[in-house]
Amino acid sequence: MSNTKHLISIIGPTAIGKTNLAIALSKKYSAPILSSDSRQFYREMCIGTAVPSKEELAAAPHFFIQHKSIQDSYSVGDFEREAMGFLKNHYLSNDIAIMVGGSGLYTDAVCKGLDKFPEVPDQIRNDLNEALINHGLETLTNKLKDLDPKAFEQIAIDNPVRVKRALEVCLASGKPYSSYLNQHKDKRPFKVHYLNITAPRETIYERINLRVDLMIKNGLEEEVRDLLDHKNLNALNTVGYKEFFRYIEGEITLLAAIEEIKKNSRRFAKRQMTWNRKNTEAVAVNYNKALEDSMTFLDKAIPTSKDVDS
Structure with a gap:
């Protein structure tokens, strides 16, 4: 061995x-x-x-x-x-x-x-799930574009899991999702x-x-x-x-x-x-x-x- x-x-x-x-x-x-x-x-x-x-x-x-x-x-x-x-x-x-x-x-x-991300409260995750079901993916992608234009350009915005994850981090931390990427x-x-x-x-x-x-x-x-x-x-x-x-x-x-x-x-x-x-x-x-x-x-x-x- x-x-x-x-x-x-x-x-x-x-x-x-x-x-x-x-x-x-x-x-x-x-x-x-x-x-x-x-x-x-x-x-x-x-x-x-x-x-x-x-x-x-x-x-x-x-x-x-x-x-x-x-x-x-x-x-x-x-x-x-x-x-x-x-x-x-x-x-x-x-x-x-x-x-x-x-x-x-x-x-x-x-x-x-x-990458190390902050903890996301269940309420934020649940709210985003409801928004996806009731209003569709485009509503979430538009929100991501406002909160983190860099992430909007980088991730697969037709993938609801990726979009929700980026928004979870933005909303939980108050910082752009992209700022957490490629850290040590x-x-x-x-x-x-x-x-x-x-x-x-x-x-x-x-x-x-x-x-x-x-x-x-x-x-x-x-x-x-x-x-x-x-x-x-x-x-x-x-x-x-x-x-x-x-x-x-x-x-x-x-x-x-x-x-x-x-x-x-x-x-x-x-x-x-x-x-x-x-x-x-x-x-x-x-x-x-x-x-x-x-x-x-x-x-x-x-x-x-x-x-x-x-």
């Missing part, structure tokens, strides 16, 4: 093949896979979040997948604490772990640490190796469209119908669910809902690619030969016991 601990972080846009690469590396290194996909945390959401299949889950040890209910309060801070606790125990007897997911904020929370973070007790799976944009969009078609075939509509009574929960205000809620309630046609899911998934992938391009530590691996490219890098980055002994 080495004194240096390693975390292999697999990033890339949705539908690019992150799970396949994670399983292959898990088998090679006998390492657990930690999911940092915030949409896959919830056990009630399976088809619409592209949770790994039963066969994939059986092929390698997976953690932080469907371990929460949509009715649970679960923040990025909660995830960071739980994931770091898991890794601390794992590294007592092992050197390598794997993290995979398309949620950049959750990945960075573990790999880099979180605690050093991680492991070395992170980022693998960014890449492909031509046309290929990514084609894979997304095919995945959405498969979700429809596998019963996404039925899954969403079962969750209709909970549609106002934060976890369900996401691609694949919010569009189907509109269809079920008669606002749009089925065809329009499917096209909206594809369009919003492509937009999500574009944001993921933008986020990942900012990571200067990431090594690009081609989606067509992801394992080969990854091993070319990892064989040099992570010494084997034989290398250490020599």
Whole structure:
């Protein structure tokens, strides 16, 4: 066992093949896979979040997948604490772990640490939730633009979770959310190796469209119908669910809902690619030969016991 601990972080846009690469590396290194996909945390959401299949889950040890209910309060801070606790125990007897997911904020929370924010009273959080339900996201984004123009320009303003979080901090502290970003973070007790799976944009969009078609075939509509009574929960205000809620309630046609899911998934992938391009530590691996490219890098980055002994 080495004194240096390693975390292999697999990033890339949705539908690019992150799970396949994670399983292959898990088998090679006998390492657990930690999911940092915030949409896959919830056990009630399976088809619409592209949770790994039963066969994939059986092929390698997976953690932080469907371990929460949509009715649970679960923040990025909660995830960071739980994931770091898991890794601390794992590294007592092992050197390598794997993290995979398309949620950049959750990945960075573990790999880099979180910015330190003030405590937010429940009343502020509840008021913002009610404002979102009663007045819509645009009301909140306009408020954020007034309170913190810098944050308004930086965060994904079409993501209600991100917008509400920024407003929570602004209202709780009286200071701009952006003023808390990029402060000193605690050093991680492991070395992170980022693998960014890449492909031509046309290929990514084609894979997304095919995945959405498969979700429809596998019963996404039925899954969403079962969750209709909970549609106002934060976890369900996401691609694949919010569009189907509109269809079920008669606002749009089925065809329009499917096209909206594809369009919003492509937009999500574009944001993921933008986020990942900012990571200067990431090594690009081609989606067509992801394992080969990854091993070319990892064989040099992570010494084997034989290398250490020599």
